[in-house]
Amino acid sequence: MFRQSRGPVDNEKYYKILGVSKDASPSDLKKAYYKLARDCHPDKNKGDPEKLKQFQELSHAYEVLSDPEKKNLYDTYGEEGVKQGGGGFSDPSSIFEQFFGGFGGFGGGHPGRSGPKRGEPINFQFTLSLKDLYNGTKKKLKVTKNVICSGCSGKGSTKEGAYKTCPGCGGKGVTFARRAMGATIIQMQQDCSQCNKKGEIIDKKDQCTKCKGKKTVQEPKIIEVEIDRGMRDGSRITFPEEGNQVPGVTPGDMVVIVKEVSPDPSGFTRRNDDLIFEKKVTLLEALTGYQFQLTHLDGRCLLIKSAPGDITRAGDIRVVHGEGMPMHKNPFQKGNLFIRFSIDWPKKSTLSPQQFELLSKALPPKPDLGPIPMEYEEVVTEPFDEVRHNEPQDYDRSEAYDDDEPSQAGCVHQ
Numbered sequence: 001m002f003r004q005s006r007g008p009v010d011n012e013k014y015y016k017i018l019g020v021s022k023d024a025s026p027s028d029l030k031k032a033y034y035k036l037a038r039d040c041h042p043d044k045n046k047g048d049p050e051k052l053k054q055f056q057e058l059s060h061a062y063e064v065l066s067d068p069e070k071k072n073l074y075d076t077y078g079e080e081g082v083k084q085g086g087g088g089f090s091d092p093s094s095i096f097e098q099f100f101g102g103f104g105g106f107g108g109g110h111p112g113r114s115g116p117k118r119g120e121p122i123n124f125q126f127t128l129s130l131k132d133l134y135n136g137t138k139k140k141l142k143v144t145k146n147v148i149c150s151g152c153s154g155k156g157s158t159k160e161g162a163y164k165t166c167p168g169c170g171g172k173g174v175t176f177a178r179r180a181m182g183a184t185i186i187q188m189q190q191d192c193s194q195c196n197k198k199g200e201i202i203d204k205k206d207q208c209t210k211c212k213g214k215k216t217v218q219e220p221k222i223i224e225v226e227i228d229r230g231m232r233d234g235s236r237i238t239f240p241e242e243g244n245q246v247p248g249v250t251p252g253d254m255v256v257i258v259k260e261v262s263p264d265p266s267g268f269t270r271r272n273d274d275l276i277f278e279k280k281v282t283l284l285e286a287l288t289g290y291q292f293q294l295t296h297l298d299g300r301c302l303l304i305k306s307a308p309g310d311i312t313r314a315g316d317i318r319v320v321h322g323e324g325m326p327m328h329k330n331p332f333q334k335g336n337l338f339i340r341f342s343i344d345w346p347k348k349s350t351l352s353p354q355q356f357e358l359l360s361k362a363l364p365p366k367p368d369l370g371p372i373p374m375e376y377e378e379v380v381t382e383p384f385d386e387v388r389h390n391e392p393q394d395y396d397r398s399e400a401y402d403d404d405e406p407s408q409a410g411c412v413h414q
């Protein structure tokens, strides 16, 4: 039937590609494929030929090993055997889609898709500090999910035929009520209250004592979540088929969604792969240069200095290249660190006449006032009061129009 190959047949390559042993269960295969394929999926790696090749190889290996017939051919005759026995390979992306519903929903599935029913994914939010997202970490997360009741193996009762079709809804789980809305009669659908949408009921005396006839029980579970370096707010970590268990339905996925703590205790703020740090320097530092120590998220001490001659104004931003967050999936590449400055000015009336004199000598001179006209009015500025000065104005204007002939004199502008 098959051409006899010369020498030993390579029937291990596909297992190596997926990183599983030859006796891996279908579920192990699926998990291994999912874990590797999502990292090199073309949707995530636009145009990277290496990743695309890896994705194709993974998908081919998974397609063969997940099909008992093809797997048998492969185990006996190797890759050549599969080609001769079963024709070509499917489109790698469609394999991924077929099992995981593509990237958008991860398990949400296509509405019209055939195959076993899949449960909805369950999501958990996991709050993490920037330190954890910078360095990567493994954390334990306690979650509660529905599992098939072990007392009745998900039947709701240990008695055979204990479930009966609900008389309230005839097994549909919903009831219909007709209601008149003006001239039109509309049909309203309601959840059946007798069976709680299940379509079947069970006598109380026949209920499984462990799950009270619900078929599933809530169980706490500790899951270990691996946080990769550079993960962002909203990053998703998927545990395939670890969602709520429902009898007769393939469980949906459990999805852990990363949430960045805000504000972060480190004082850093994140913007994509960049970090922002607010720094206050004194007026002297702003004029003559600053240096300060900053402990980074990995514990390193950065000694940060201004460039020679640089003068810092309030709101100025300076950049330290390559000291931002590590990029997810490419952690040796990092974003930038932006430092936004504010200036700590001397407080009111704290400078002495001697300091004024020294400052006058040190700084560029004040502008010349120029000739002052014979008549002038001296006014002193006051601090601006947000509330008082934004109120509707109600000045006594009579004074301004006292004189019929306004003076022609004006200021001499330089």
Ligand SMILES: [Zn+2]
Binding pocket: 149, 150, 151, 152, 153, 154, 155, 156, 157, 208, 209, 210, 211, 212, 213, 214, 215, 216
């Ligand atoms: Zn039970």
Ligand SMILES: [Zn+2]
Binding pocket: 166, 167, 168, 169, 170, 171, 172, 173, 174, 192, 193, 194, 195, 196, 197, 198, 199, 200
């Ligand atoms: Zn019912």
